[in-house]
Amino acid sequence: MKWVAAKVMYDGTNFFGYQSQPAFRTVQDEFEKSLKIIFKKETPSYACGRTDTGVHATGQVVSFKVENENMTEKNIKDALNAILPEDIYVKEVKEVKEGFNPRAEAKKRIYHYFIYINEDPNIFLRNRVWWVPLTLNLEKMRQAAKYFEGEHDFTSFKTGNDERNPIRTIYRVRIIQLRKDLILIRVEGKSFLKRMVRNIVGALVKVGTDVWEVEKIEEILEAKKRASAPASAPPQGLYFYSALF
Amino acid sequence: MKWVAAKVMYDGTNFFGYQSQPAFRTVQDEFEKSLKIIFKKETPSYACGRTDTGVHATGQVVSFKVENENMTEKNIKDALNAILPEDIYVKEVKEVKEGFNPRAEAKKRIYHYFIYINEDPNIFLRNRVWWVPLTLNLEKMRQAAKYFEGEHDFTSFKTGNDERNPIRTIYRVRIIQLRKDLILIRVEGKSFLKRMVRNIVGALVKVGTDVWEVEKIEEILEAKKRASAPASAPPQGLYFYSALF
Numbered sequence: 001m002k003w004v005a006a007k008v009m010y011d012g013t014n015f016f017g018y019q020s021q022p023a024f025r026t027v028q029d030e031f032e033k034s035l036k037i038i039f040k041k042e043t044p045s046y047a048c049g050r051t052d053t054g055v056h057a058t059g060q061v062v063s064f065k066v067e068n069e070n071m072t073e074k075n076i077k078d079a080l081n082a083i084l085p086e087d088i089y090v091k092e093v094k095e096v097k098e099g100f101n102p103r104a105e106a107k108k109r110i111y112h113y114f115i116y117i118n119e120d121p122n123i124f125l126r127n128r129v130w131w132v133p134l135t136l137n138l139e140k141m142r143q144a145a146k147y148f149e150g151e152h153d154f155t156s157f158k159t160g161n162d163e164r165n166p167i168r169t170i171y172r173v174r175i176i177q178l179r180k181d182l183i184l185i186r187v188e189g190k191s192f193l194k195r196m197v198r199n200i201v202g203a204l205v206k207v208g209t210d211v212w213e214v215e216k217i218e219e220i221l222e223a224k225k226r227a228s229a230p231a232s233a234p235p236q237g238l239y240f241y242s243a244l245f
Numbered sequence: 246m247k248w249v250a251a252k253v254m255y256d257g258t259n260f261f262g263y264q265s266q267p268a269f270r271t272v273q274d275e276f277e278k279s280l281k282i283i284f285k286k287e288t289p290s291y292a293c294g295r296t297d298t299g300v301h302a303t304g305q306v307v308s309f310k311v312e313n314e315n316m317t318e319k320n321i322k323d324a325l326n327a328i329l330p331e332d333i334y335v336k337e338v339k340e341v342k343e344g345f346n347p348r349a350e351a352k353k354r355i356y357h358y359f360i361y362i363n364e365d366p367n368i369f370l371r372n373r374v375w376w377v378p379l380t381l382n383l384e385k386m387r388q389a390a391k392y393f394e395g396e397h398d399f400t401s402f403k404t405g406n407d408e409r410n411p412i413r414t415i416y417r418v419r420i421i422q423l424r425k426d427l428i429l430i431r432v433e434g435k436s437f438l439k440r441m442v443r444n445i446v447g448a449l450v451k452v453g454t455d456v457w458e459v460e461k462i463e464e465i466l467e468a469k470k471r472a473s474a475p476a477s478a479p480p481q482g483l484y485f486y487s488a489l490f
Contacts, residue, residue, distance in 0.1 A: 011368050056369070089368045123256050123334045124301070124373065 004076060005063040005096045011087040012056040012235065013127040019050045027051075027060075027088060034083040035064060038076070048102035048243045049109060052195065054127070054235030058112075059091075059242035061102040106190075108171065108244040111197045113185040114237045115205070129182070130201075130237035136208035138175055138183065144207040145173035145185075147217040148200055155224040157200055158193035159232075166224075168193060173200070186241075201233035249321060250308040250341045256332040257301040257480065258372040264295045272296075272305075272333060279328040280309060283321070293347035293488045294354060297440065299372075299480030303357075304336075304487035306347040351435075353416065353489040356442045358430040359482045360450070374427070375446075375482035381453035383420055383428065389452040390418035392462040393432075393445055400469040402445055403438035404477075411469075413438060418445070431486075446478035 008031070016024035020032070028047065035043035048061040066076065073093040080090045116122060116129040117136055125131070148170050155166040170189040177183050185204065187197050203220065206212040220228045253276070261269035265277070273292065280288035293306040311321065318338040325335045361367060361374040362381055370376070393415050400411040415434040422428050430449065432442050448465065451457040465473045 009368055011371075086371060087368055089366060091365055120336055121334060123254055123332055126256075126331060128369065 002066050002069065003063060003096050003098050003100050004066055004073060004093050005061050005100060005102060006077070006080065006090045007092040007094075008057060008060040008062050009089045009091055010057050010060065011127075012051060012054050014087060015053065017051060017053045017055070018047060018057075018060070027057075030085055030088055031062060031080075034080055037083055038079045039067065041067075046101045046103060048106050049192075049240050051238075051240050052198075052235055055238045055240070056128075056236075057240035059110075060240050061106075061243050063096060063100045063102055102243060102245070105245050106243045108188060108190060109192065110241040110243070111187045111192070112239040112241040113187070113197060113201045113233065114239070115183045115185070115201075116181060117183065118181045127236045130234050132205065132209075134209050136183065136205065137210060138177060138208065140210070140214055141175050141204045141208040143214045144204055144217045145175060147214075147221060148173050148187075152221055153224055154193055154196055154221075156220045156226055156229045157196050157203070158226065159195040159199075160226055162194035164193065166193065168196070175204070195232050198232040198235065198238060199229055201237070202230045205233065206230050247311050247314065248308060248341050248343050248345050249311055249318060249338050250306050250345060250347060251322070251325065251335045252337040252339075253302060253305040253307050254334045254336055255302050255305065256372075257296060257299050259332060260298065262296060262298045262300070263292060263302075263305070272302075275330055275333055276307060276325075279325055282328050283324045284312065286312075291346045291348060293351050294437075294485050296483075296485050297443075297480055300483045300485070301373075301481075302485035304355075305485050306351075306488050308341060308345045308347055347488060347490070350490050351488040353433060353435060354437065355486040355488070356432045356437070357484040357486040358432070358442060358446045358478065359484075360428045360430070360446075361426060362428065363426045372481045375479050377450065377454075379454050381428065381450065382455060383422060383453065385455075385459055386420050386449045386453040388459045389449055389462045390420060390430075392459075392466060393418050397466055398469055399438055399441055399466075401465045401471055401474045402441050402448070403471065404440040404444075405471055407439035409438065411438065413441070418449075420449070440477050443477040443480065443483060444474055446482070447475045450478065451475050 010027050015027050018027045020026055020028040043064050045062050045064040077090050077093040114129040116125055116131045119133050121131045151169045153166050154168050172188045174186045255272050260272050263272045265271055265273040288309050290307050290309040322335050322338040359374040361370055361376045364378050366376045396414045398411050399413050417433045419431045430446055
């Protein structure tokens, strides 16, 4: 018997999020269905982050127990990729300590959010980015992003039904211009509340389009009320990029 | 009354090709359905190239007649984009001469073909590129590409049911390394036979993987038999990039 962790990539477009749900197609259900076929028994799995409907992953981490000692990490990877649907792919399988739970063990999570800035949409990116047909002031967005860094009460930036401790630490928020028409917002933190990254991105875009001044971010954080913050950025621009342990 | 030409982008994944067909979803049918809604009458349209199932376009050109003189080019573009499904988008509408037929008038057509070279697939590119998990020798491919340039009998590089004149002129074939794991094959010609670009790409990959020597291309061209050429490259890597008039 051994425990392994898989590094998993998925296209969130056709999933009702990561977490198992009756009657809806979810990543966890597809993953555990494949584990059951390979190991011929129910095999519970433990993920690092529960992404929402439409949110993607390039580096989700999922652990599970393997009874069969003869299966190598490469065997497990190949078996999973042979069975998983075309919108999930296992990039790597690695042995981990017994009972390893990525959610509890992660020291850092990195999310990537892509914004496509153009008067016309690009249909090839329609489920991959947030299309914003406006000019964004990246310098102002970078100043605003500084307010999120450090330890804060993120009550204003979570979704109502997340009742966990709202105090979270963000290590860094970077805004990177990849091309003239494509920007990446990279958010690094220990852990995040529900919709927190999308709510942060929604606020940054309000600043970038000059609807808000930079200081408004501080005001909203201090208000500690969800209603004071703007609408979430849409899910299709968000990627669970990686986790560090 | 005036004639206009639209520059059209589409994601070919969920279409049975460009050309109208009963009982299948095609780009032409969706486009003409939208024209009928806007102009309240059947409006025939004329496209530059009939792309196959799964093939994309970033610059297809489609012309049609507009009875209503009051509609500007911008009005027509906006009306079409409001009605067209999410996998078709009109980038531009421009007035053209009466009866303009893009197919007959095109002096040059440019196709782009993308190959993703990596041991692992990238699920976000699954309907956008040809995934080749092998090393490609681009220098050899560039030498092989030279044989296609100029006027040739392309019988070996067409699909059996295309009975048109097999003599075609290719102006240029370029092989461009965009990233370590992504290459673009750009093919410019006056006009192409059915599947011709995909058959050329299939042959170039045979050379790139060292299955064939460079000179084999000349041999196949001279054979003038489809059976002597390799299988077509898959449709999802191909884009009708643009046409010049």
